[in-house]
Amino acid sequence: MRSNLYISFTSLMSVCASTAFAAPPAYIVKDLGTLSGANEAFEPGTIGLAASTAAIVGSSVTTLPNREFHAFRVVGDTMQDLGVLVGDEHSMAFGVNNSGDAVGVSYALGQLTYHGVLWSAAGATTSLGDVEPRDINESGAIAASTLVVAAPGTTHATLIVGRVSTDLGTLGGPTSMGLALNADNWVVGQSLLADGQKLHAFVHRNGSMLDLGTLGGSHSSALDVQGLTVVGVADTATGIPHATRWTLTPSGALASVTDLGKLPSAPSSAALGTNAAGTIVGISGDSAFRWHGGSMVDLNAHIAPTSTWHLMRATAIDANGRIVGTGKHAGLQRAFLLVPRAASDLDADGDVDAADLALLLGGWGSGEFDIDGDDTVNAADLAIMLGAWTG
Amino acid sequence: MQSKLVPTVVAGASCAVLLGYFFAGGAPAARAPAPGAYTVVGFNDLGMHCMQEDFSEICILPPYNTLRAQVIERGEEPEILTSDVSVIYSVPNHMRASDKTNFWTFAPQLFGVQLAPDVGLTGNRLSGTMAPRKEEGIWEVTGIPLVPVDDAGRLDPYPLGLITVTGSQGTATTRAVLPVSSEMSCSLCHNTPGISVAQDILLKHDSLHGTHLVDQKPVLCASCHADPALGAPGQPGVSMLSHAMHGSHAPHAASSGLDNDCYACHPGVRTQCQRDVHHGLGIQCTDCHGGMSAVGNPARIPWTDQPRCSDCHNKPGSDYEQPGKLFKDSIGHGGIYCVTCHGAPHAIGPATTPVDNLQAITLQGHAGPINTCIVCHTSQPKDSFFHKVKD
Numbered sequence: 037m038r039s040n041l042y043i044s045f046t047s048l049m050s051v052c053a054s055t056a057f058a059a060p061p062a063y064i065v066k067d068l069g070t071l072s073g074a075n076e077a078f079e080p081g082t083i084g085l086a087a088s089t090a091a092i093v094g095s096s097v098t099t100l101p102n103r104e105f106h107a108f109r110v111v112g113d114t115m116q117d118l119g120v121l122v123g124d125e126h127s128m129a130f131g132v133n134n135s136g137d138a139v140g141v142s143y144a145l146g147q148l149t150y151h152g153v154l155w156s157a158a159g160a161t162t163s164l165g166d167v168e169p170r171d172i173n174e175s176g177a178i179a180a181s182t183l184v185v186a187a188p189g190t191t192h193a194t195l196i197v198g199r200v201s202t203d204l205g206t207l208g209g210p211t212s213m214g215l216a217l218n219a220d221n222w223v224v225g226q227s228l229l230a231d232g233q234k235l236h237a238f239v240h241r242n243g244s245m246l247d248l249g250t251l252g253g254s255h256s257s258a259l260d261v262q263g264l265t266v267v268g269v270a271d272t273a274t275g276i277p278h279a280t281r282w283t284l285t286p287s288g289a290l291a292s293v294t295d296l297g298k299l300p301s302a303p304s305s306a307a308l309g310t311n312a313a314g315t316i317v318g319i320s321g322d323s324a325f326r327w328h329g330g331s332m333v334d335l336n337a338h339i340a341p342t343s344t345w346h347l348m349r350a351t352a353i354d355a356n357g358r359i360v361g362t363g364k365h366a367g368l369q370r371a372f373l374l375v376p377r378a379a380s381d382l383d384a385d386g387d388v389d390a391a392d393l394a395l396l397l398g399g400w401g402s403g404e405f406d407i408d409g410d411d412t413v414n415a416a417d418l419a420i421m422l423g424a425w426t427g
Numbered sequence: 428m429q430s431k432l433v434p435t436v437v438a439g440a441s442c443a444v445l446l447g448y449f450f451a452g453g454a455p456a457a458r459a460p461a462p463g464a465y466t467v468v469g470f471n472d473l474g475m476h477c478m479q480e481d482f483s484e485i486c487i488l489p490p491y492n493t494l495r496a497q498v499i500e501r502g503e504e505p506e507i508l509t510s511d512v513s514v515i516y517s518v519p520n521h522m523r524a525s526d527k528t529n530f531w532t533f534a535p536q537l538f539g540v541q542l543a544p545d546v547g548l549t550g551n552r553l554s555g556t557m558a559p560r561k562e563e564g565i566w567e568v569t570g571i572p573l574v575p576v577d578d579a580g581r582l583d584p585y586p587l588g589l590i591t592v593t594g595s596q597g598t599a600t601t602r603a604v605l606p607v608s609s610e611m612s613c614s615l616c617h618n619t620p621g622i623s624v625a626q627d628i629l630l631k632h633d634s635l636h637g638t639h640l641v642d643q644k645p646v647l648c649a650s651c652h653a654d655p656a657l658g659a660p661g662q663p664g665v666s667m668l669s670h671a672m673h674g675s676h677a678p679h680a681a682s683s684g685l686d687n688d689c690y691a692c693h694p695g696v697r698t699q700c701q702r703d704v705h706h707g708l709g710i711q712c713t714d715c716h717g718g719m720s721a722v723g724n725p726a727r728i729p730w731t732d733q734p735r736c737s738d739c740h741n742k743p744g745s746d747y748e749q750p751g752k753l754f755k756d757s758i759g760h761g762g763i764y765c766v767t768c769h770g771a772p773h774a775i776g777p778a779t780t781p782v783d784n785l786q787a788i789t790l791q792g793h794a795g796p797i798n799t800c801i802v803c804h805t806s807q808p809k810d811s812f813f814h815k816v817k818d
Contacts, residue, residue, distance in 0.1 A: 085580055095582075102696045103612075105582060130580055146585050146702065146780030170579045181520070181579065188785055189587030189602050190519045210589065211519035213578055226522065226578065232515055232591055233554040235522045255545070257523055257578070269526060275543050277525050304544035306526035321532040322483060348481075348529065367623030369481065 060405075062338040063374040064386045065345050067365050071096040071106055071117050082108075084360040084371030085129065086171075086309075087352045090136035090157065092360050093129035094371055107140045109155065110373075118155045121163055127153065131171035131178075131216075134355070139169035139178055148188050152180060167194060167201070170225075171216040171260075179217040179225070184210075193225045193240065204240045207247050212238070216260045222288070224248075224258035224266050237268050237280075241288040248282050251295050256280065260309045260352075264291075267316050269306035279307035279318050279327065296327050299334050309352035317350035317359050324350035324361050335359070335374065340384050347372060379407045380424040388424045396421055464596030465512070466505075466803050468786065469496040469588060469603030470766045472755060474773030475700035476607045477693070478574065482533040484625035486647045488656070489538070490530055490572040491548060492605050495565050496557060496590050497767045505803040507762050509559035512594035514566045517554035518605060520577045521586045524553060527574045537647045547572035557590070564762045575607045584608040584698045585782045601790070604774060604783050610695030615683055655730040666725065673723030680719050687712060688719070702783065703775035704795075736765075745814035759816045768797040 070082045083105075084094040092110040097103050098117070107118040107129035120127045121142040129140035136157030143150035152164030154172070168191065169180040181191035182201065193204040193214035206212040209228025217223045222241040229236055237248040237258035250256040253271025260267050270280040272295065279296035298305035302321025310316045316327040317335075324335040324347035335347045350361035359374040380388045382395040382405050399405035399413040407417040472493040479487060494516055498508040525531050525544035534542050546552055549570030557566040575584045587602045617627040629640040640646050648654070652668035653661025661667065666674070676692070683691035689712045690696045701712055715734035716722055736754055737747035748765070749757040755772050757765045770776040774783040777794035784794035791799035800807055 083580070103610075104697065126582065128581055141581055143581075145583075145698065146782050148781050148785060150581070168577075168579050168581060188782075189589060210517075213520060215579060228517065228519065228522070228554075232517055232589070235554070255522070269523070275546075277523075277544050303531045303542075304525045306523075308526065319526050322529040346483075349526075364481070364483075364623065366621050367626060 060377060060382050061340050061384045062377055063335070063359070064377050064381070064384055065339050065343055065347075066373040066375060066386070068092065068094070068110060068360075068371040068373055069096075069115055070370070071098045071108055071115065081369055082371040083128070083362055084373070085351050086132050086138075087354040087358055087360040087373070088132045088134045088136070089355050090134050091132050091138065092373060093132045093138045093140070094360070095126075095128040095140075096371075107138070107142075107153075107155070109136070109138050111136065118153075119161070121151050121153060121161070124151065129155065131169065133172045133174050133176075135174065137172055137176065139164075139172045139180075141168050149183060152178075154178070164196065165201075167196070168213075169196070170214060173217055173219055173221070175219070175221075177217060177221045179214040179223045181213040181215075181225075193223060193227070193238075193245075195221055195223050195240070197221065205245055207236055207238055207245060209234075212245075214240075215258065218261045218263055222261065222284075224261045224268070226257035226268075237266070237270065237282070239266060239282075239284065239288070241284075246288065246290065248290060249293065251278055251280060251293065258282070259307065262310050262312050262314075265310060265314065267307035267310045267318075269318075270295075277304040277306060279305040279316065279320070279325075279332070281307065281310075281316065297332055299323055299325055299332060305332075308350065311353045311355055311357070313355075313357070315353055315357065317353045317361070319349040322346075322348060324348060324359075324363065326350065326353075326359070339374070345372060347374075350374075378424055380421040388421060388426045393421060463599050464501060465508075465592050465594060465599035466499045466501055466790065467496055467514070467590055467592045467599045467601045468499075468767045468790070468797070469494060469516075469590045469601050470764075471495075471603065471605055471771045471774075474606060474703075474771040475694065475698075476573075476605075477611055478528075478530075478607060478609055479611070480528045480574070480609050481625075482528070482530050482537065482645055484623060484644045484646070485628060486533070486537045486645060486649075487611065489534075489548060490524060490528065490574055490607070491569075491657075492571040492573040492607055493567065493569045494557070494571060494588050494590070494603065494605055495567045495764075495766075496592075496601070496603070497565055497764060498592050498599075499803045500594075500596065501803055501805050503805055505761075507564045508594070509561040509564060509566070512592050514557040514559075514590060514592050515555065516557055516568055516588055516590050518571070518573060518586050518588050520579070521573060521583070522553050523578050524572045524574050527576050530572070533645045536645055545572065564758070565764065571605065573605055573607045575609055584610070584694065584700075585780060587782065587785070601786055603786055604771075604780075606700065606774070608694035608698040608700065610698045611693070612691055612695055615685075615691050616679060667729055669729030670723050670725050670727075673719045674725070675723075677719035677723055689713070699779075701773050702778050702780045703770065703773055704777055705775065707777070707779045742814070746816040747814075749816055757816070759814070760812075770796075 082096040095105045098106050105126045107127040109116045124142040125144040127142040129138045132138040138155040141150045142153050149166045152167035152169040154162040166183045167180040169178045171179040178196040180194045182194040184190045190211035193212040195202045207227040208230030212227035213225045214223045215225040224239045235255045237256040238245045250270040252273030256270035258266045258268040264284040266282040269277045281294040283291045285291045299320040305320035307316045307318040344366045347363040353359045357376045382392040403411040407420050476492045477488045478490045500506045531544045547570035557568045577583045588605045592599045614624045617624045619627045649657045649659035651662045651665045654668040680688040790802045
C-alpha cells in the first residue's frame with residue numbers, strides 16, 4: 037500500500053509540475069438547460085429570473101408548435117415544466133421563496149389580460165386572477181401588479197396576503213408595478229408620476245407609498261428589496277441609468293441613496309437583485325456584475341478564464357450567494373447559475389477530486405492554493421480538502 | 428389561440444362602410460362613445476417592428492418603434508388639430524429598456540452615435556412629447572427604443588402605448604399597440620453547434636461573398652446593404668438588404684418546416700405579427716406580398732412596392748390608397764388617415780388579437796373600422812359617407 041501511495045503521490049506531483057494555474061475563480065458556472073426547445077438567435081432560450089435556497093425559477097422555450105415559453109422550477113438538477121393555465125399559451129415564473137413556492141404569469145400573447153399563478157412547492161397550481169405577480173416572501177405574501185380594468189395597459193401595484201389583495205395606488209400617474217417585497221410586506225416597485233412621463237421608484241409601507249427619488253435625473257425603479265435595503269436603477273443628473281441602493285430606516289423613512297456606479301466602458305448599469313448579506317447583482321452594459329462592500333466587479337472575471345460563457349445579466353442572488361442570470365454559452369443564449377466555488381475545488385470544476393489534490397500538492401509549502409488562509413499549503417489544507425472530497 | 432370572427436352587417440349609421448365584423452372574442456359590450464371635446468386615435472406605422480436583444484455580433488434591426496396619432500376637435504364639422512394642444516405618450520409597464528438589451532453598449536460601433544441609455548436613435552425615450560407634422564395632419568414620435576419584455580420580465584410583443592391630449596377644451600386619451608418582437612428564428616437554419624447564430628451567419632456570408640465580417644463584429648447589415656427602414660443608403664453595387672435577404676433565402680424557405688415560411692425570419696410562429704382581419708379570414712402573407720422570390724426581385728423597391736388595398740378591393744364608387752402612396756400613408760375623409768379608422772398594417776380591424784381591437788372598442792363600442800360618426804362628429808351627419816379620398 038505504501039508503495040502504491042508513493043507512486044500515486046509522485047504522479048500527482050508530476051502533474052502539478054506541469055500545471056500552470058492562476059488564482060482559482062470565485063464561481064462555478066452551470067447551464068440551466070432548457071425545456072428542450074431550440075435556441076433562438078436573438079432572444080434567450082432560457083431566462084433565469086429568481087433564485088432561493090430551495091429552487092431557481094424562470095422560463096424556457098419549449099418544443100410546442102409555436103415555441104411557447106413555459107415557466108420552470110429547478111430543484112437540484114431537475115428542471116420542472118410548470119405548465120400554463122387552461123386556455124393560455126405561455127407562462128413565466130418571476131419569484132420564488134425559500135420554501136420553493138413560485139409565482140408568475142400564465143397568458144396568451146395579444147390578449148388584454150394575463151393571469152397570476154402560484155405554483156406551490158407541493159405541486160399545486162393556483163390562479164391569482166388578473167395580476168402579474170413578481171415576488172413572494174417567506175410568509176407567502178406576494179408583490180404584484182393588477183390590471184386596471186378601466187384603463188387597459190396600466191396596472192396598480194398590489195400586495196396579496198392570503199386571499200386579500202390591496203391596491204397600493206400610484207405616485208400620481210396612471211400606472212404602477214409592485215416588483216418585490218420584504219419579510220414585513222413592504223412592497224417596492226415603480227410608478228409613473230402625475231406628469232405621465234417620469235417613472236420613479238417607490239416603497240409602500242405603513243399604508244403609504246414613498247417616492248424614493250432618483251440620482252438627480254428623471255427616472256428610477258426599485259427592483260428588489262431585502263430587509264431595509266432596496267436596489268434598482270436611477271438616472272443620474274446627466275440622464276445615465278446607474279445601479280442604485282436605497283436604505284430605509286426601521287420606520288420606513290429614506291435613510292440613504294447610493295450610486296453603485298457602473299463597470300468601466302459600460303454605458304449604464306442596473307441593480308436587479310440583492311440578498312441579506314448586502315451583495316447586489318445586476319447588469320452593466322453587456323456584462324453581469326456583482327457589487328459588495330463598495331466595489332462593483334464584472335462577474336465574467338470571476339469564472340474560469342477558459343469558460344465559453346459570457347455572463348450578460350445577473351438577475352438574482354440567494355442567501356447562499358448563488359447567482360442566476362442570462363448569458364451566452366458557446367453561442368447559445370441560456371440561463372446560468374453561478375455557484376460559489378468551494379475552497380477546496382481548486383480547479384473550479386464543481387468537484388473536489390484528484391485534480392484538485394494535484395494542484396494542492398503542487399503548491400505544497402508555498403502560498404499558492406492555500407485553503408485555510410495561513411499563506412502556506414500544508415497538512416491543514418490537505419485535511420480540509422479530504423474533508424470536502426467529492427471524488 | 429385565435430378568436431372567431433362573426434360577420435355581421437353594420438346598419439343604421441349613414442357612415443357605415445361596407446361590411447363590418449363584430450369581434451366575438453373578449454369584446455366588451457357595445458357602448459356609446461364617451462363625450463369629449465377631443466378624439467385622439469393612435470397607430471403604429473408598420474404593424475410590427477423587429478429588434479434583437481443581443482447586438483454584440485450583428486445588428487439587423489435596432490429597437491426603433493414609431494407612434495403616430497391624429498387629434499380631432501369634435502364638432503358638427505370636426506377639425507384635425509396639429510397645434511394648440513399638447514400630446515404626450517408613454518408605454519406604461521415598458522418604461523425601461525437599457526437593462527433588457529445590450530443595444531446601448533454597441534450603438535457607438537454600429538451607428539456611430541453615443542446614445543444615452545434608454546434614448547433611441549432619434550433622441551426619443553419611452554415617454555415624452557409627440558411632435559406635430561402639420562402638413563400631414565398627424566402627431567408623431569419616432570425611434571422609441573421599445574423592447575418586447577415588460578418591466579416585470581414578461582414577454583410582451585404587443586405593448587399598449589398611452590397617448591394623452593390636453594388642450595383648452597379638456598383632455599382625451601387613447602391606447603394604441605406598439606408591436607415589437609425579437610422572434611427572428613435564424614437558428615432554424617443557422618445552427619452550427621458550438622458557435623453563435625450570428626457567427627454562423629457571418630461565416631456563411633464571408634464564405635459566399637469573400638467578405639471578412641467575422642473579424643469586424645459587431646456588424647450592421649445596413650452599413651453595406653441599403654435599408655430604407657433605417658434610412659441607410661448602403662454601399663454602391665451592393666444589393667438592398669431586402670433583396671439580399673429574400674433573394675438569397677428563397678431557395679431555402681421550404682426547408683423551414685413551418686406552415687408559414689415567412690415566419691422563419693419574420694416574427695413569427697409565436698408572435699403572429701400578421702394578425703389583422705385578413706388573417707382572420709384565412710388570407711396568408713404571400714397572398715398579398717407574393718412569394719420570397721417576388722419580394723426579393725431586384726426590380727422591386729423595398730418598403731415602397733407594397734401590396735395595395737385596391738389590388739383586391741374594388742367596390743364601384745369607393746377610393747382606396749391615394750395614387751403613389753401606401754395604405755399607411757394615405758388619407759381620405761377630410762384628411763383622416765386610412766389607418767386612423769382601419770388600424771395599422773397587419774393589425775387592420777377587427778384583428779385576431781384583442782389588444783389591437785381595444786382602441787376601436789373604446790371609441791365606438793365595437794371592433795373593426797371606426798365607422799361610428801359620433802366618434803368625431805358631435806351629431807350624426809345628414810350627408811351619407813362615401814369611401815372617397817376627397818369626401
